[in-house]
Amino acid sequence: MAMHDVECCDEVCHHSDLVTKVNSHMPDEDELYDLAELFKVFGDSTRIRILYVLFESQMCVCDLAEALNMNQSAISHQLKILKQAKLVTGRREGKSVIYSLADDHVRTIIDQGREHIEE
Amino acid sequence: MAMHDVECCDEVCHHSDLVTKVNSHMPDEDELYDLAELFKVFGDSTRIRILYVLFESQMCVCDLAEALNMNQSAISHQLKILKQAKLVTGRREGKSVIYSLADDHVRTIIDQGREHIEE
DNA sequence: CAAACATATGAATAACTGTTCATATGTTTA
DNA sequence: TAAACATATGAACAGTTATTCATATGTTTG
Numbered sequence: 001m002a003m004h005d006v007e008c009c010d011e012v013c014h015h016s017d018l019v020t021k022v023n024s025h026m027p028d029e030d031e032l033y034d035l036a037e038l039f040k041v042f043g044d045s046t047r048i049r050i051l052y053v054l055f056e057s058q059m060c061v062c063d064l065a066e067a068l069n070m071n072q073s074a075i076s077h078q079l080k081i082l083k084q085a086k087l088v089t090g091r092r093e094g095k096s097v098i099y100s101l102a103d104d105h106v107r108t109i110i111d112q113g114r115e116h117i118e119e
Numbered sequence: 120m121a122m123h124d125v126e127c128c129d130e131v132c133h134h135s136d137l138v139t140k141v142n143s144h145m146p147d148e149d150e151l152y153d154l155a156e157l158f159k160v161f162g163d164s165t166r167i168r169i170l171y172v173l174f175e176s177q178m179c180v181c182d183l184a185e186a187l188n189m190n191q192s193a194i195s196h197q198l199k200i201l202k203q204a205k206l207v208t209g210r211r212e213g214k215s216v217i218y219s220l221a222d223d224h225v226r227t228i229i230d231q232g233r234e235h236i237e238e
Numbered sequence: 239c240a241a242a243c244a245t246a247t248g249a250a251t252a253a254c255t256g257t258t259c260a261t262a263t264g265t266t267t268a
Numbered sequence: 269t270a271a272a273c274a275t276a277t278g279a280a281c282a283g284t285t286a287t288t289c290a291t292a293t294g295t296t297t298g
Contacts, residue, residue, distance in 0.1 A: 019182055022178070038235060039162040040158075043156075044159075044255085063137065095265050103238070181244065191246095198246095215245080
């Protein structure tokens with residue numbers, strides 16, 4: 001890695017190959033957008049709390065609402081967002097809809113985040 | 120794990136021990152807030168792009184602006200947010216400030232996100 | 239020290255987001 | 269089928285956020 005020391009920001013570095021090199025490793029715009037959208041979903045404490053509840057047990061909407069002490073509509077709206085991001089799935093069971101975690105990426109991502117803030 | 124099948128949402132489940140059990144595993148409010156704040160930082164494609172650039176090379180602000188084709192002020196504002204979240208660090212070097220990744224959690228979190236959306 | 243360069247920052251604005259309220263949809267039960 | 273229950277959804281509102289512009293701060297150079 002014999003890149004000479006960074007010297008900014010005169011002609012040496014400005015408009016340099018570095019900029020184009022770095023951009024060649026950039027994922028395409030769609031993927032960047034999707035990635036940001038995914039993290040946006042984690043970026044709300046209500047949704048995080050819903051996920052933590054579902055770590056422990058699958059649960060219907062009204063009990064989620066009770067557990068989080070929020071009204072049912074707010075929970076439903078947030079579940080919709082989590083479902084669109086494929087972080088949770090819901091199946092109807094009689095009158096209720098039971099929600100559960102979609103896969104284990106959810107845990108990993110949250111655990112990594114938790115590790116980071118506990119550094 | 121002999122929990123009886125979920126039966127929602129009459130008295131059987133509503134107000135049940137499940138709700139309190141689940142809440143006993145909930146991190147405290149401050150941690151939930153911090154976690155959401157952290158993911159919020161990842162939830163913007165400009166900041167994601169900055170991080171991708173820094174995966175490849177440390178870089179000064181004006182070159183980041185050039186690489187992302189955005190004005191310097193926008194980049195500075197976003198770098199401030201990334202720095203507050205301890206995802207990047209900046210060191211002054213002459214007239215410039217060179218930014219680089221703070222640690223490897225950043226990569227792990229982004230990689231996990233990428234894995235999820237590519238399922 | 240003045241001029242030039244690099245970065246940071248406050249204010250303003252437009253766009254977005256989470257919650258609430260009212261109500262609609264879907265399911266069971268009497 | 270009507271009533272009751274569980275969930276979903278659209279509209280409205282308040283709060284938040286990313287970008288831009290103008291300008292301030294910090295550093296080097298002549």
